Amino acid sequence: MNLDLRIPMGLMFLIVGAIMTILGLFTRGSVIYERSAGMNINLIWGVVMLAFGLIMFLLGRTSDKRVAAEPVEGTNRPLGGRGHGMGH
Amino acid sequence: MxxxxxxxxxxxLYFAFxxxxxxxxxxxxxxxxxxxxxxxxxxxxxxxxxFISANLGAQEVIGMGASGAKYGIATSHFYWIGAIPAMIFVGVFMMPFYYGSKARSVPEFLRLRFDEKTRAYNACSFAVMTVFSSGISMYAMARLIQTLHVFDSLFLKFNLPLGWIFHFAIIISAIIVLGYIFLGGLTSAIYNEVLQFFLIVAGFLPLxxxxLKNVGGWSGLKAALPVAYTHSWRGMTNAHNNPLGVEWFGLSMGLAFVLSFGYWCTxxxxxxxxxxxxxxxxARRVPLIAAVPKMFFPFLVILPGLIAIATTTTTQHAMLQSAPTLNTTAAPAAANDLSDPTKFSKGLIPAKVNPVTGKVMTDERGHPLLDYDLAIPNMLLxxxxxxxxxxxxxxxxxxxxSGMAGNVTAFNTVWTYDLYQSYIHKNASDSHYLKMGRWATVGGILLSMATAYAATSFNNIMDTLQLVFSFVNAPLFATFLLGMFWKRTTGHAAFTGLVSGTVAAVVHHGLTLPADAHPGIHGGWITVVHSYPSEMAQNFWTAIWAFSVNFILTVIISLMTKPREESELVGLVYSLTPKPVEHHxxxxxxxxxxxxxxxAMLIALNLIFR
Known part of the structure; x- marks a missing residue:
């Protein structure tokens, strides 16, 4: 399929992560974190989601470029990935 | 909220994506x-x-949290021995036949291996089940949105009656699921299932x-709960000694073999x-990849149930009480009165409240009933x-x-290829079937909505439907097992075996009853000849009976009927198909x-949480 899922998925996690991180920055020390055991969970988890989104997005972009760079040599056999269990 | x-x-944002x-x-x-x-x-x-997301629908997430709160870590049997061995089996042994046979659906595989009638029977029963399951999912979601008051403030703002929330939830979910499947078909459904997988992890891991941090880590959780909650195998030698009410034989044969292989492999x-x-x-690697996260999912969906029980609610925030309490002016009453539901709640799990009287509902022995389904929602809140x-x-x-979407794509494929193309309109152009698939999606969603509404007017419809599904599904695996691994199996035998397996399940259910239940939907509607310690034990044994009857009858009838030419079965039966090469x-x-x-990982997990 020609759409690499990692690109939209990475974007979504980037945006949601950014929203949560910014919210977390503005609500430092707020009483709303009493319920989450005193942790600023928006800030912490927002950063985690940002990181995950970025990795996904970059992976998607690089594999997209690789596919565009080398024209498929008349084979649609996806066995080419020899060994890396993830396919692409 | x-x-x-x-x-x-x-x-x-999620809906937009x-x-x-x-x-x-x-x-x-x-x-x-x-x-x-x-x-x-x-x-x-x-x-x-x-592959695992398709199974991770509503009932799964809410239900596993509920069972976690009710039975403890033993619930993870449904994930460990109840899924992993079957996923390994389908990946290593069965996938070459599904994928290699070029069948486009499971019923189509049955036609290639056996005959037209076996396919027709399986396709019809499967199509009906998928539509109903997606309807049940839809109903459960609308109910949950109602209970959680997700849209209440929105509706109040626009001056809309709160009674419309249910319809709104149904229509919105129908439009979104319809939208993305109509446009992008199975690819769209699969992509969104993956997105949903990561969302569940992202949402539940911090939970x-x-x-855990709040209850003092794993050791704090262990200290706060009864011993049986944090050990999955304790008391399994006898059905009466453990919370599931099942002994190891019923568990390993009924759940781990018949039910789980029947589901994951067929x-x-x-x-x-x-x-x-x-x-x-x-294709062979797919179930194996799926097995890894599946193994660790108990920590995401079952553990919150345990934590919900262990959480002390001295600082109650916006905790939900069960069911919309119509009677908000419950009279202040004496100590043991049932009109104060908060007194009977356990951790974050509220007691079930009768919406008419506003009193706590009790079982036959007078113990208050708890609304375990609210474990996960209350944890979030x-x-x-x-x-x-x-x-x-x-x-x-x-x-x-995604639970709905998986059902809808399965439905449109089976309908278009196995029913429409095979029996209604053969030899049309490919674009005709593509169009048919799109409209089958619309039809499937409309039927699901009808089911969701039927569920609102008939209380028992969900239980009844799930019971009927279990009768149809229970014998399935015997047919596939014999079909793929015994070349002698014939079409007549497979068909007769399947039907009699279902009949056996119905009869077994009619003759047995779980303890503490009245004859009726729980069983015993013919006459009670045996009583099981729990409903789960009854389910497992129903499956064992259905499987065995199907297996034995299929073998006997196969030996009496004429087998197919071996040359026709290449690629469909294990002994006649070249083994997939792995050495490259x-x-x-x-x-x-x-x-x-x-x-090895599975054994290690079971040892750690024995």
Whole structure:
């Protein structure tokens, strides 16, 4: 399929992560974190989601470029990935 | 529930991305193969995550949290021995036949291996089940949205009656699921299942983290709960000694063998994702990849149930009480009175309240009933502040939708290929079937909505439907097992065996009854000849009976009927098909090596939580 899922998925996690991180920055020390055991969970988890989104997005972009760079040599056999269990 | 604009934003973003993926995929949908089979071109890891996501619908997430709260860590048997061995088996042994036979669906495989009538029977029963299951998912989601008061503030703002929330939830979910499947077919469904998988992890992992931290870590959780809650095998030698009410034989034969293999190895709902992958090797790897996260999912969906029980509620935030209490002016009453539901709640689990009287509902012995289904929703509300609460709710909604979507894509494929193309309109052009698939999606969603509404007017319809499904599903695995591994099995035998297996399940259910239940929907409606310690034990034994009757009858009838030519069965039966070669793969990528690794991990987990 020609759409690499990692690109939209990475974007979504980037945006949601950014929203949560910014919210977390503005609500430092707020009483709303009493319920989450005193942790600023928006800030912490927002950063985690940002990181995950970025990795996904970059992976998607690089594999997209690789596919565009080398024209498929008349084979649609996806066995080419020899060994890396993830396919692409 | 007090949601802020941030929570709404996160939810809206998710819906925008879900539909956006559908739109982006639309231009790739050129043939019916693109639409129904994702062009058989997806990488193994995507299909693998979709493989478990398809199963991770609403009932699963809410239900596993509920069982966690009710039975403890023993619930993880449903994930460990109740799924992993079957997933390994389907990957290593069965996938070459599904993928290699070029069948486009599981019923079509039955036609290739056996005959037309076996396929017709399986296709019809499967199509009906998928529509009903997606309707049940839809109903459960609308109910939960109602109970959680997600849309209440929105409705009050626009002066709309709160009674419309149920309809609104049904219509919104129908439009979104319809939208992205209509546009992008199975690819869209699979992509969104993967997205939903990561969302569930992103939403539930911090929930478990915060919750565990609050109750004092794993050791604090262990200290706060009865011993049986944190040990999965304690008391399994005798059905009366453990909370599930099942002994090890019923558990391993009924759940681990018959039910789990029947589901993971034959249900097109999950198999369709593996069949969408880009090669036979990928297809074999799909269930094996899926098994890894599956193994660790108990920590995401079951553990919150345990934490919910252990959480002390001295600082109650916006905790939900069960059911909309119509009678808010419950009279202040004496100590043991049932009109004060908060007194009977356990941790974050509220007592079930009768909506008419406002009193706590009790079982036959006078113990109050707890509403375990609220374990996960209450955990979200208790531990999550605004912001991440939006993420948690989105994860929950996402799980409802992908449960529906998997059913709908399975339905449109089976309807179009196995019923419409085979019996109604043969030899039409490919674009005709593509169009049919799109309209079958619309039809499937409309039927699901009808089911959801039927569930609102008939209380028992959900239980009844699930009971009927279990009768139809229970004997299935015997047919596939014999079909794939014994070349002598014949079509007449398979068909008769399947039907009699279902009859056996019905009869067994009619003759037995779980303890503490009245004859009726729980069984015993013929006469009671045996009584089981729990409903679960009864389910497991119903499955064992159905499987055995099917197995024995299929063998006997096969020996009496004429087998097919061996040359016709190449690619369909184990002994007549060349074994898939693995030696060109790196050693760690070989399915058998992965399988052994998975089994080792499974044993380790069971030892840790014995």
């Amino acid at each position: 007090d949601l802020t604009i941030i929570d709404w934003l996160i939810m809206l 879900v539909l956006g993926i559908g739109f982006a995929l639309k231009r790739f949908m050129k043939t019916s193969k693109d639409f129904f089979q994702a062009g058989r071109s997806l990488p193994a890891w995507i299909c693998g995550l979709a 478990v983290w915060v919750g 249900d097109f709902l999950v198999i369709q994702t593996a069949m969408a992958s880009d090669s036979e090797e990928s 208790h531990y999550f502040p605004t912001g991440i609460l939006g993420l948690g709710l989105t994860a929950l909604l996402a799980s409802f939708m 793969m790196a050693w760690y990528a070989r399915p058998k090596v992965i399988a052994v690794g998975l089994i």
